[in-house]
Amino acid sequence: MSHRWHTPSDLGHALDLLHDDEDAVLIAGGVSMVLFMNVGFLQPADMVSLAGLRELFGVRRTDGGIDLGAMETHTRLATDTILRATYPAAADMFSGIANVRVRNWGTLGGNLAHADPAQDPPVMLTVLGASAEVVGSDGSRSVPVGELAAGPLTPNITDEEIITRIRIPVPSDDPLRTAYVKFLPGTKDDYATVSIAAALRCGDDGRLTDVRLAGGSVGPTVVDLASAAQCLEGQKPDPDVLASVAEAVREQVHPRSDRRGSADYKREMAGLMTQRAVRACLEGRPDGIPVSQGVGA
Ligand SMILES: Cc1cc2nc3c(=O)[nH]c(=O)nc-3n(C[C@H](O)[C@H](O)[C@H](O)COP(=O)(O)OP(=O)(O)OC[C@H]3O[C@@H](n4cnc5c(N)ncnc54)[C@H](O)[C@@H]3O)c2cc1C
Numbered sequence: 086m087s088h089r090w091h092t093p094s095d096l097g098h099a100l101d102l103l104h105d106d107e108d109a110v111l112i113a114g115g116v117s118m119v120l121f122m123n124v125g126f127l128q129p130a131d132m133v134s135l136a137g138l139r140e141l142f143g144v145r146r147t148d149g150g151i152d153l154g155a156m157e158t159h160t161r162l163a164t165d166t167i168l169r170a171t172y173p174a175a176a177d178m179f180s181g182i183a184n185v186r187v188r189n190w191g192t193l194g195g196n197l198a199h200a201d202p203a204q205d206p207p208v209m210l211t212v213l214g215a216s217a218e219v220v221g222s223d224g225s226r227s228v229p230v231g232e233l234a235a236g237p238l239t240p241n242i243t244d245e246e247i248i249t250r251i252r253i254p255v256p257s258d259d260p261l262r263t264a265y266v267k268f269l270p271g272t273k274d275d276y277a278t279v280s281i282a283a284a285l286r287c288g289d290d291g292r293l294t295d296v297r298l299a300g301g302s303v304g305p306t307v308v309d310l311a312s313a314a315q316c317l318e319g320q321k322p323d324p325d326v327l328a329s330v331a332e333a334v335r336e337q338v339h340p341r342s343d344r345r346g347s348a349d350y351k352r353e354m355a356g357l358m359t360q361r362a363v364r365a366c367l368e369g370r371p372d373g374i375p376v377s378q379g380v381g382a
Pocket residue numbers: 110111112113114115116117118119120135155156159182183184187190191192193194195196197198199203204205206246247248249274275276277
């Protein structure tokens with residue numbers, strides 16, 4: 086089958102192409118799209134490349150945070166100085182995605198639109214409170230990253246919308262301590278068997294506040310572990326408290342059995358990885374600079 090390749094140079098033209106042809110599909114890095122085409126899962130007649138849209142590139146510091154272009158690749162975000170200086174665990178998360186080929190071509194917007202519950206960025210961006218700007222012919226809307234997927238491979242955006250930018254709020258006073266831990270019992274470039282992101286603050290009295298937890302590969306979409314996070318709120322993270330949060334996580338997740346492990350095994354690992362993620366947040370430097378943790382096998 087032949088494909089028509091469209092190369093709009095501005096967002097308005099790209100939106101017109103999507104609006105005028107209901108079968109047209111967007112292509113960003115092509116990492117998942119080309120795979121789907123190779124196995125015959127998709128055979129789009131019209132493909133709209135996002136590569137010429139300048140609005141979708143760049144990383145900027147804004148008044149309230151950091152603004153990431155949806156067309157930035159995982160490699161670019163892993164090495165971005167603004168992101169690394171503020172949230173090194175997020176930069177490390179990007180450098181831990183799959184392998185160099187996937188990181189060099191795969192984009193953040195494509196990752197979020199692909200909506201695979203085993204992917205890494207949605208988990209980390211959820212605890213950072215990030216939102217995606219989604220633009221259509223009728224205007225734009227802001228969608229929390231944790232709500233961008235309706236189910237596996239089912240994004241919460243229409244075929245006529247484009248994710249343009251992802252905004253991470255950054256508090257000006259006391260930055261969050263963050264960590265991202267993924268369990269990779271097979272190969273280092275595999276999708277996570279289970280992943281956990283944590284963000285929190287630790288007061289001078291050792292008590293935790295503003296705790297947020299999220300899990301990947303433990304449900305049909307990224308799982309916001311808000312009720313488990315409540316177990317840590319206002320507490321000192323002693324072993325009993327960490328055991329109670331692990332138990333709450335085990336109750337809140339709904340993993341599926343697959344070749345990476347049984348549902349019971351993943352549930353156990355989600356509890357354990359949560360304890361590791363919280364500890365990793367606390368092992369930061371005394372000046373409050375957040376720490377990061379990569380692979381946690
Ligand atoms: C072998 C392999 C291993 C992988 N391992 C991991 C992993 O361990 N962790 C991880 O997080 N990810 C992993 N990925 C996913 C990868 O990181 C990419 O992010 C993902 O494949 C899609 O990125 P892309 O830019 O290539 O999107 P494309 O393949 O170009 O597009 C994917 C989908 O998103 C849509 N789309 C793309 N951009 C936008 C946009 N801006 N707005 C709206 N819709 C858009 C497309 O129409 C398409 O439906 C893996 C992928 C492969 C093939």
